[in-house]
Amino acid sequence: MNHAEIIIDGHNVAHHAAAEHHDHEHHEQHFIWKYIFSQDHKMISKQFLITGIIWAIIGALMSVFFRLQLGFPDSTFPIMEKFLGDWAKGGKLTPEFYYALITMHGTILVFFVLTAGLSGTFANLLIPYQIGARDMASPFMNMLSYWFFFAASIIMLVSLFVETGPASGGWTTYPPLSALKEASIGSGIGMDLWLMGMALFVVSSLLGGLNYIATILNMRTKGMTMTRMPLTIWALFFTAVLGVLSFPVLFSGVVLLIFDRNFGTSFYLSEIFIGGKALPHIGGSAILYQHLFWFLGHPEVYIIMLPGMGMASEILATHSRKPIFGYFAMIISLVGITLLAFLVWAHHMFVTGMSPFLGSIFVLLTLLIAVPSAVKVFNWLTTMWRGNIRFNPPMLFAIGFVSLFISGGLTGLFLGNSALDIHLHDTYFVVAHFHIVMGVSAFFGMFAGIYHWFPKMFGRFMNNTLGYIHFFVTIAGAYLIFWPMHYEGIAGMPRRYYDFSAWESFKHFQGINAFISIISIIVFFAQLLFVVNFFASIFKGRKLTTQNPWGSTTLEWTTPINPGHGNWPGEIPEVYRWPYDYKDDGNGGDFISQTTPLRPGEESH
């Protein structure tokens, strides 16, 4: 077969790919059990993905609305009134709803898209496939995990429509603002729904996470030692560990907040005069909530980041036709990041009045995390060195992922150093930092994964041309949007401001804010292009003709094109080697599948 085809549609030369297995399904499952209350990891993965996409559209649309306000504070947009009703009377957002929108935008994208949508999709899809298991350790718990997520989603969605509006204290929902109905209308029923939604979300995330860990530890196929697992699995493993250990802390924080709101306790409240009267609360600590929140919150950013790191590693190696450089270093750096992720939370709190000495410790630990991060970057770069790189959409998004991770990681060094954070905290510099490193970079990891594994999920390819447009518009747009925000932040421009026109120090950024808003609308439409490509390709995409279109070494590509429940029609294949043997197979191919026994005289990795 010709080598050239690999590049774009990548029909591959796998010697074992020829055998077309017939479908293993013996009985037709009822629609409800097959598509809705499915216990098949593949279907659950699709459910997470599609729910995540819907949330992403909603969350992104919100950002378009509030960017219109930020970019054009003096204009009115009647179309907004159509969407938002009284919240945008006369086509202009009210401040209350502006804050509701940014809060829900953050909550939705951080938790519902980049946590559930990302981990839920790829942990479910890849763990059984890549370790050689027929399904998760507990398919039933796995199904529950989705349905708890679904319930959380419904509650969050409902909160958008209540009369006083959804939560509006920022995605971090610090009390007392979030605890007191007098402090903000968003702290009414909307906040109760937010807390209930998050509590259910935590349950979903724990059910999922425990399952992922159990599956990885116990259900690997013969020969699949831990050190023969693809880096995606390692990354998803640590993602789950982070979630299982830190989400309960958020849960406790949320529960205490529910108590303070409804049962008169004073965990977070002390010496408050609001709404014309002094409240009886004494002795609580508003800062306690921040400790609990960020004890999850920082690991959370890595929960979002690690799956992308794992997938980028896999995709860079596959499409460079080279082994990942420093497999063990990659694992060790994941361990380092996971451990340190638990020890840096207070870097979000340098200016809360906490002890400067404690602050110093957190500076040290925070900057330490840059070391494993740097190792990963250098290893990715070296993986591309002397490769044979095919630029298809998954590879482009993986390259974009690395570029953005570098850019966003470096600004972390400013923020992690308390002496610099003392000016940058809660300015647009922070907004730029975390959108680049967590927002866009993690999204790029996710896109790379979707383009790469779409053929496995649906037996068809996504459209390449649209993929290219999507990639270039998005990466250019991301930099155009977030690069200027660093400057604004260095100039002190605070985040979460509805309007800057009354400020002598910030009003001259108006033109730039308008520019950013225009770009963000363009980028929004580019994402819709992706959504159209995604859904249209499910039904109309070019069909796969071989099992292993990218020429990958890992086990998911040894399953039939449309595998039934159980993944492999016959025996689960046995594994003989590590997953990155991208080298001459002796027959003119350029990779050796994990299922191929070592040749005589060949050294295992």
Add this chain to the structure above:
Amino acid sequence: MSVFITTLLVFLVFIIIYQIGKASEYASVMRGEENIKFKTNRAIAWILVAFFFLGLYGIWECNEIFKDRMLPVAACENGVKYDNMFFVTLAVTGIVFFATQAVLFWFAYRYQATPSRKTTFFAHSNKLEILWTTIPAIAMAILVAIGLKNWANVTSDAPADATVVEVVGKQFNWLVRYPGKDNELGKRDFRKISDANNILGLDWKDPHNMDDIISQKGELHMVVNKAVKLLIGSRDVIHDVGLSHFRVKMDAVPGITTTLWLKPTITTEEMKQKTGNPDFVYEISCDQMCGKGHYSMRGTVIVETQAQYDAWMAAQQTYYAENNAPSAPTAANMAAPKPASDTTPKAAVKP
């Protein structure tokens, strides 16, 4: 209805784009020429290179646009140190940024797939791994060392002769309290707060309160070259005293008192000249989300000479007088003391 039509139109456009994308792909598949695919690969590689150089140009352009819009020189001693440290960090990260991005795009271009290229099986090298673990570790150690030195500096105790001023946040403005002639801030208690005549809940039993002055417009006056220590508090939710011209900020948290100190070195007047902006003013921005008026929670800092400061101070009425001497001819006295409803001020007439 029009929303529906717009949505429909947008959707239609996407479908058309999708169809075109699909057609172009099918065309190339059908022609089946090998080199078409390498051509695409080559084209993408070139676009990546173009992206890299356009990006460099964009960064330069961005610098140009922002050059005149950044903050003026830091207006306090620690702020100058801040800026130095900032530029050191910028240099370190800048070098890493350009080097790694250049390598990324260079490798992408240089090792694009061609029919004849052979890859090098290069899976690990302890030497390299050690190299690029230690170099970042050393760089981090340096940044941490500089950072902790400056951090110790800004968080150190205020000089003994610092003027003490209290700044209290409430939804949605700043209240600034000066100790008055006795140089001492009196006690306050949130249970004594009344929006009508005791906005900070001053305890009138404490004689130190009698001469305290409160600026309800959020005016924070400072004497140039004299250290000021701020005691920061909040009446309701968390706020944050953001002083970007001085490169510091500190949260205002209900229930606890936080502090920060600084030594301003440039008066507001001088800054007007330096910036060429006659409207220049040091602003206090609230930097912690505090509710619907967060974006309008503005205070000002006035840095002036000792003489100007003294003159301003002399013109102020004590808060007590403002609220308890109905005859006092002051415009600031908007809320005349209410009769019996609120007993605290009355009870406290005799200190």
